Amino acid sequence: MSSSHDWEIPGALGKPLVGTAHVPDEKPRGVVVLLHGFMGYKDYGFIPRLADRLVTEHLIVQRFNFSHSGMGHGHGSIDVDRFRLDTWNRQVEDVLCVMDAIRKGTLERSELPVALFGHSRGGVTAILAAGRHAEDERMASLRGVITASAPAMASRLSDAEQDQFRQNGSIQVMSSRTGQQLQIDAGWLREQQADPEGHDLPTQAGRLRAPLSIIHGLSDPTVSPDDASLIAEAAGERAMMRLIHDADHVYNTPNPSQEGGMPSVQASEMQQIVVDCCKRWFK
Numbered sequence: 360m361s362s363s364h365d366w367e368i369p370g371a372l373g374k375p376l377v378g379t380a381h382v383p384d385e386k387p388r389g390v391v392v393l394l395h396g397f398m399g400y401k402d403y404g405f406i407p408r409l410a411d412r413l414v415t416e417h418l419i420v421q422r423f424n425f426s427h428s429g430m431g432h433g434h435g436s437i438d439v440d441r442f443r444l445d446t447w448n449r450q451v452e453d454v455l456c457v458m459d460a461i462r463k464g465t466l467e468r469s470e471l472p473v474a475l476f477g478h479s480r481g482g483v484t485a486i487l488a489a490g491r492h493a494e495d496e497r498m499a500s501l502r503g504v505i506t507a508s509a510p511a512m513a514s515r516l517s518d519a520e521q522d523q524f525r526q527n528g529s530i531q532v533m534s535s536r537t538g539q540q541l542q543i544d545a546g547w548l549r550e551q552q553a554d555p556e557g558h559d560l561p562t563q564a565g566r567l568r569a570p571l572s573i574i575h576g577l578s579d580p581t582v583s584p585d586d587a588s589l590i591a592e593a594a595g596e597r598a599m600m601r602l603i604h605d606a607d608h609v610y611n612t613p614n615p616s617q618e619g620g621m622p623s624v625q626a627s628e629m630q631q632i633v634v635d636c637c638k639r640w641f642k
Contacts, residue, residue, distance in 0.1 A: 478508060489504050
């Protein structure tokens with residue numbers, strides 16, 4: 360059995376981070392922090408179902424929406440002004456805020472080991488946070504990083520696209536979930552140009568002090584499985600890579616997923632890999 364409750368703490372630029380904690384009734388062995396991909400997915404797709412599975416393994420799970428994802432709890436529309444100002448640096452700061460809250464006991468138990476799980480862009484953020492801040496006391500409890508369907512680059516924009524981005528001051532993206540036309544401010548690009556090393560995923564993967572587990576679907580149409588190999592090569596002996604046959608970008612999970620429904624074969628395999636990692640790391 361387990362319980363769950365919602366929480367809110369300050370994130371990057373003091374903006375609220377909203378999250379949901381899943382707490383087992385039995386003595387927990389560790390904490391898993393779930394980082395969603397693009398556009399605020401803590402309550403969508405396989406993220407809630409992964410939390411449900413992990414809490415049955417005596418793990419506390421913290422899933423949250425990044426402060427500048429534009430999403431609160433539930434399935435509402437995206438705050439377009441907040442979303443426009445999202446950057447990698449702000450997402451990394453959000454991760455540090457959550458890790459600090461865990462360390463201080465603001466979010467459940469403070470003495471437990473922690474693993475970061477990041478899906479898609481959330482995997483990029485997990486590696487950037489753990490690589491850049493490997494020596495930070497807020498990362499002292501980190502025992503491992505897991506990525507699922509993560510790209511191997513913080514940006515894939517061509518030189519021409521970057522020039523156009525800077526000239527326009529923003530770039531437009533569409534949310535297929537809400538139908539909203541959204542904008543990303545050129546500050547997202549300027550931060551990367553000001554600190555290319557800090558945004559270079561292979562470099563930061565190589566700086567990880569914790570083990571890295573890389574999961575990717577072989578039928579992912581969004582991010583090539585080749586990206587998983589690039590990340591694994593950069594992380595070296597700390598990396599373990601698992602490729603899942605017939606798995607797409609979201610491990611064949613409908614969005615939104617059905618509460619209490621059976622996961623796909625591919626999602627079940629992904630979940631089991633995460634469970635196995637935590638059992639190894641949380642001894």
